[in-house]
Amino acid sequence: MKAKKNFLQGALFGALIMLCGTGVVSCGIRLSEDASSEEKLSVLKGLIDENYIGDVDEEALEEGIYKGYIQGLEDPYSVYYNEEETKDLYETTEGEYSGIGAVLSQDLESGVITLVQIYEDSPAAKAGLKDNDILTKVGDIEVTGMDLSEVVTYIKGEKGTDVDLTVLRGEDAEEITVTATRDTVEAQTVKYEMLEGQTGYLSVSEFDSVTYAQYEEALNELTAQGMTGLIVDLRNNPGGNLNTVCEMLDLVLPKGTIVYTEDKDGKRETATSDDEHQINVPMVVLVNGNSASASEIYAGAIQDYGIGKIVGTQTYGKGVVQQIFDLGDGTSVKLTIAEYFTPNGRSIDGEGITPDVEVEYEADENNPEADNQLEKALEVMKEEQ
Template sequence: MKEKKSFFKGALFGALAMLLIAALAACGIKAGKKEAVTETTETKISELKTLIDQNYLGDVDEDELEEGIYKGYISGLDDPYSVYYDEEETQALYESTQGEYSGIGAVLSQNMDSGVITLVQIYEDSPAMKAGLQDNDILYKVEGEEVTGQDLTEVVSKIKGEQGTEVNLTVLRGEDAEEITVTAVRDKIQAQTVQYQMLEDNIGYIAVSEFDAVTYDQYKAALEDLENQGMNGLIVDLRNNPGGSLSTVCDMVDLMVPEGLVVYTEDKNGKRSEMTSDEEHQFKQPLVVLVNGYSASASEIFSGAIQDYGTGTIVGTQTYGKGVVQQLFDLDDGTCVKLTIAEYFTPKGRSINGKGITPDVEVEHERDENHPEADNQLDKAIEVIQGLR
């Protein structure tokens, strides 16, 4: 049996003690108690180790226990957006933000209240589509393990993997929550974050599923193509878009609004950072942005800026209300931690954290069993565009 390193001694004791001391110092407990804290930490971990060694029925993986300590420490912040990632999860996370990865080609969104994970978009001709997965399937299990309530990034890392390997997924489909299990063969995927077409009456339509490194170029190309086709009005669909890169969304907003503030952030010390647009680009045709309760973070930065400048009309339902910014910190050992570091504000100084963006035209989505392709929110967006001409 492969010998595993023990983390109950030496360096880990010191590291945990320093972490605990920092936390206690933040609560007003002086660093002078370092020795007592270190001793208490070592004693308690040693006691836990003894109890596990003497009583725990299953096999013990020391490395997994070590990772559990780090995950537990960050989870103690009680912040759903702050997460510790192990080596495998870190690699998957960086791949996903670049827009190219080995996976199945599906966009996932999670309800932070219920923990339910939904497949909100299946890429065309992807492994997910070939396996029979459909938009709006509820992801129930990955390799037989229930994933509801797990951190979304961790779930995504379980689905991704080496090209050519298989992953078994169980989903719940339809109002009857029919349980369906499929096997998808992973492949190289470039995130299709932008889809577009020309609708009736020369109204352009661009759907953005997330804001990754590849999204700006895809969005700009779609915008230019539609303009070359004679577009006379545009709908940007951000429904079910969970967010993504702050710099990417700011670059996209720069294509739409006049020179000025796009968004600003404030950290725990009140330090303000501003992201601005230049005067080179400004969208001057009738514009509608479609949103819903799953439009979060960067989607709210986009729609908030459009609303504040009066550049377009926001149509749909109240957005999610994720008005905080996270930053990834490399821990120099292949792992990283994502921490909430700031709150963001729209150009007019609105905080949307826990509130969301209120649409100018509120329209609840109405499901039509006889015509599942029907989209009353999109119909309303088209109506608004026509009324703005």
């Protein structure tokens, strides 16, 4: 009986192996411990050529090597871009592209991607997408955890073409799939209006090449209307171009340091403001946990010079600078090259900017337009005016 039992156990185990369809097979190849990467890649290619049953895209294999090499840095901000991704990347930084008109933000710990802003009259808005929708799929591609820049390349595309997007909405995480028709979108990165008490309100959604001109126009228009105080809203602003935010700060800061960076060798580069322009009315800067990078440079400078109050919640804490390197063949790589510091020498990487007045956002179900953080900013402004 024991022998029979062992036989049955062996038969069941063998059947399980067959059902699973997996097994370990020795390939008869022995790499030395000091084998070069070229030798190992050659062995892997040989195994694929001889054994892999699927279709092989040699170009995709090569791209995978480059992407994996940069991913080995374990730096979420350093990325390799192929030709198509590089083209889309440069279009994005210019502020004009063929896409759907939505601002995306990603939580680095969970990999969750949120549509933090939908442009008015954009393809995204026409398709029914809303602020704070959680993006889960582009077409059939699961995007949670994927590099945000790569996700953007899937969303953008030729004008007139369609893209399906699946999102989770609301507390019940209702799954919704919509189809958006891509169109030429010029990022409307600045919105402004005059609020009560002649307080100017200026919202900046990102720092692109087009942002400076929009920001300068908004400041001039609000000033012409008799602005006696200014609220700059950087909530959900993921950052952008370092030069752009420095040019914008030069319009409001007194003469002095805007921000400085230090590279791996300790070499310092400093951006400064002149005394030609500076704000002469009280300021309040609104921030939250999605205010990152260039947004934190802006808020940090205003706070260090003491020319405005920071209101909201702790910012994201991205205090490092990336540079895009053109590899000469249409591809590129983005690498973290330096850490930045506020005028007073504060490093906020992993820490963020702590508001002078902390207030959590509280949604009002009875009044979707209500904004308790903005209301607090107006209260603070009244005290300063």
